[in-house]
Amino acid sequence: MDIQMKRGLLDVCVLAAIRSAPSYGYRIIKDMSPFVPISESTLYPILRRLEAAELLTVVTAEHNGRLRKYYSITGKGLDRIESFKSDWKEIVAIYHFVMKDTDKNGKEGDVEDGKNE
Amino acid sequence: MEKMNKAEFLAELRRSLSGMQERDIERSLDYYAEMIDDRVEDGVTEEDAVAGLGDINDCVLQIMAETPPHAVKTVKLKPKRKLRTWEIVLIAVGSPVWAPLLLAAAVVALAFAITAFALVLSVFAVLYCLVISFAAAVVAGIIEFLTSVAIGEISRGLFVLGMGIASAGLAIISYICAAHFTVFAGKTFMRAVKSFKRRRETK
Numbered sequence: 001m002d003i004q005m006k007r008g009l010l011d012v013c014v015l016a017a018i019r020s021a022p023s024y025g026y027r028i029i030k031d032m033s034p035f036v037p038i039s040e041s042t043l044y045p046i047l048r049r050l051e052a053a054e055l056l057t058v059v060t061a062e063h064n065g066r067l068r069k070y071y072s073i074t075g076k077g078l079d080r081i082e083s084f085k086s087d088w089k090e091i092v093a094i095y096h097f098v099m100k101d102t103d104k105n106g107k108e109g110d111v112e113d114g115k116n117e
Numbered sequence: 118m119e120k121m122n123k124a125e126f127l128a129e130l131r132r133s134l135s136g137m138q139e140r141d142i143e144r145s146l147d148y149y150a151e152m153i154d155d156r157v158e159d160g161v162t163e164e165d166a167v168a169g170l171g172d173i174n175d176c177v178l179q180i181m182a183e184t185p186p187h188a189v190k191t192v193k194l195k196p197k198r199k200l201r202t203w204e205i206v207l208i209a210v211g212s213p214v215w216a217p218l219l220l221a222a223a224v225v226a227l228a229f230a231i232t233a234f235a236l237v238l239s240v241f242a243v244l245y246c247l248v249i250s251f252a253a254a255v256v257a258g259i260i261e262f263l264t265s266v267a268i269g270e271i272s273r274g275l276f277v278l279g280m281g282i283a284s285a286g287l288a289i290i291s292y293i294c295a296a297h298f299t300v301f302a303g304k305t306f307m308r309a310v311k312s313f314k315r316r317r318e319t320k
Binding site: 024025026027040041042044045048064066067068069 | 144145147148149151152154155156158159170171175176178179180182183
C-alpha cells in the first residue's frame with residue numbers, strides 16, 4: 001500500500017485500539033493483528049507521533065515489578081477517529097469511481113466487493 | 118545472524134542510536150525493553166522475543182522516523198567519528214530531499230552573485246556613458262559655435278555655446294559621481310576579499 005496512506009490508516013487503527021480502554025504496546029499489537037498486522041518497530045513512531053500531536057497520553061504504571069507504559073486516547077484522538085469515518089465515505093466514493101471505469105474497460109474490476117464494505 | 122538476548126539487543130540499539138539525544142535514546146530503549154518483557158511474559162524465550170522484533174536496523178530506522186531534526190545537528194557537531202548505521206540510513210533516505218535543495222541553494226547564490234555583479238557593471242556603464250556623452254556634447258557645442266560664427270549666425274552660435282557650457286557642467290557632475298562610485302565599489306570589493314581571506318585563515 002502507498003506509504004502515506006498506510007501511515008494515516010495505522011494512526012487511526014492505533015487510536016481505535018485504545019478507544020474503549022487504555023492499553024499498552026504489546027496489547028495494541030495483539031489487538032490489531034487479526035485486522036492489521038503491525039510490528040513493534042512500526043508501532044513505536046506511531047505512538048510517538050500520536051503523543052506529540054496530543055491524540056493520546058502516556059502513563060507509566062508498575063506491572064509485575066517492572067514499568068509499563070499505558071496509552072489512553074484524548075478528546076482530540078476521538079475527534080480524529082470521527083474525521084476518519086467521514087473521510088472514509090469519500091474514499092469509498094473514489095473507489096467506486098475508479099472501479100466503475102476499469103469495469104467498463106476490461107471487466108477486471110469488482111464493484112460489488114467495494115459496495116459491500 | 119546469531120541470536121541476541123535482551124541486554125545484548127538493548128546495548129546494540131544504544132550503540133546504533135548514539136549521537137541522538139539521551140532522552141530519545143532512553144525512550145526507545147524503554148519501549149523495546151517493555152516489548153521484550155511482554156513477549157517473554159506471553160511465554161516465549163528471551164532470545165525468541167528479541168528475534169521476533171525483527172531486524173535491528175529497521176528498529177533504528179523507525180525510531181529515527183519520528184525524531185525531530187535537532188538530532189541531526191548533534192551528528193554534525195561530532196565529525197571525528199565514523200557514521201552510525203542510522204546516520205548513513207538517514208543521509209541516504211534523505212538524499213532525494215537534501216540533494217536538490219543544496220543544488221537549488223547553490224544556483225540561487227550564483228544567481229545573486231551574477232545579478233549583483235551585473236548591477237554594479239550597469240551603474241558603471243551608465244555613469245561613464247553620461248561623462249562621455251556630455252563631454253562629446255561640449256566638443257560638438259564648440260565646433261558648432263565656431264562654424265556658426267564663421268558663417269555670421271552669432272545668436273545661433275551663442276545658443277550652442279551656452280548648451281556646450283551646460284554640457285560641460287553636467288559632464289563634470291557625472292564624472293564626480295562616476296569617480297566616487299568607482300572608489301566606493303573598489304573599496305567594498307577589497308573589503309569583501311579581505312574578510313573572506315580572514316575567515317579562511319581562522320578556519
